[in-house]
Amino acid sequence: MEGNNRIGYAWAVSAGLTAALAAISAKRFTSQIIRYGFVVLFNATMWGCYINSLKVLSSLQATVTNFATNFLTSGLAGYFLFEEALSFLVSRTYVVFNDFRAEAI
Numbered sequence: 001m002e003g004n005n006r007i008g009y010a011w012a013v014s015a016g017l018t019a020a021l022a023a024i025s026a027k028r029f030t031s032q033i034i035r036y037g038f039v040v041l042f043n044a045t046m047w048g049c050y051i052n053s054l055k056v057l058s059s060l061q062a063t064v065t066n067f068a069t070n071f072l073t074s075g076l077a078g079y080f081l082f083e084e085a086l087s088f089l090v091s092r093t094y095v096v097f098n099d100f101r102a103e104a105i
Contacts, residue, residue: 008056015049016069018042
């Protein structure tokens with residue numbers, strides 16, 4: 001059962017990463033066709049990964065993992081790629097990780 005959970009968490013993290021990539025591609029590309037194409041591609045991939053994570057994990061585990069990965073990845077991408085401030089991200093990261101840790105116990 002532990003190995004299945006690892007696979008489920010891998011799917012949930014993949015879903016969060018691809019959701020963040022959809023947001024990044026919406027900001028990064030100037031061509032509308034390329035922008036929308038990548039957003040659709042990444043969102044479709046995200047839903048596939050998320051559905052696979054739901055097959056193994058509870059909906060709470062899958063959702064929290066997906067959200068935390070997307071939240072942190074989007075925040076870090078905003079900081080490094082778009083020079084956005086991190087004050088909100090840093091203060092909320094503690095909350096996300098504590099919620100995740102409490103849920104895992």
